[in-house]
Amino acid sequence: MPPPAPGDREARRKDVSEAVWAVLADKGFGGLTLRAVAAAMNGSTGMLMHYFPTKRALIAHALDLLEVRTAERPRRARPAEGLPSVRAILLDILPLTPDDTARNRIWVSSWDLALADEGLAGEQAGRYARLRGMVRPHLEAAGRLHQLGDANADAEQLAAAAVAFTHGLVVQALFDPDRFPVDVQTAMLDDFLASLGPGAGADRHLSRRPGLPGSAAG
């Protein structure tokens, strides 16, 4: 068989990436093998050896793919300063669509790999730091706009809490999608954000208005 023409080669490369993604979404990194990828694209492991001479190369491609697809995913507009922007960022993370669910499932799967590898663990710690860094300025703005109950709240710590809440919800929702449909995840996020606001009790649901008297004290 002659080698494929350049256009074919590009198309084949895309097919390979699609097959790697499908295996990850179904079986995670624990099930990522050349054999599984070959089966997913009705190809041969021999052909795949050309792309991935080692298991390490296959895993590296899978991690790249995850990074790229996460960076390139469609995202919500940032609607307004402060908590509404935090909401948009966190909604962009939650598994609300099949694509979001697959991506999250693959991220959670990657944690096993990352915890066992110092370099990958460092990259994941950096990713968390960047995510907190993305949320933090909007929480600082929320403080200035009197959207927070505690005007002196540590925005970096609040960002860590918001990321924690969101990723913990991701994991619960992945295991029990019937218990956590889109409206439940969204309501839980809104309740979480409202709990950062100045209102209490029934007032929480209106908590985007300026601080209640006395709430910014201290």
Place this chain on the structure above:
Amino acid sequence: MPPPAPGDREARRKDVSEAVWAVLADKGFGGLTLRAVAAAMNGSTGMLMHYFPTKRALIAHALDLLEVRTAERPRRARPAEGLPSVRAILLDILPLTPDDTARNRIWVSSWDLALADEGLAGEQAGRYARLRGMVRPHLEAAGRLHQLGDANADAEQLAAAAVAFTHGLVVQALFDPDRFPVDVQTAMLDDFLASLGPGAGADRHLSRRPGLPGSAAG
């Protein structure tokens, strides 16, 4: 070599379990092989084949071990009704000691395996439901005791949020222990619990007292 006496057999079984645990804590389920377990106990894979004739048997033992060690871990007393008990339950989950850290690391690792296996995924969903069910009555008590800002809050949903926050903090702390030492994790949990309380802003830190006027309305 004669077969070991019954007492020796029991001791050997414990050694095997310790070695399995050490491999899991270091490399996760992704790195759990007979060879790794043998190396961890200076034994032979041949000897281990007696205990684990298949990879499946090794994984099943590892999951049992995780379940048993989680159930048998030392726990805090439940200090008082309501939010203080929620706090004790969630502190018992966080990676605050080396043992807690190893156990959490192995749990997070198990999610990759569980997401790829319908039976294991169902067990994990059940585990989450039981954890929410353990937290919920204390949140209901918190509502009765006016420890919550929203007297009509859905205790099951709040329990899901508390579990989400806690597990998301677990994952961030595992990847970045220097950023999340014991005092930071504890303060973040306390801030989270305070955000459920009736106080707002600076009042949050005193929020275990009965509800502020008007906060239980609605």
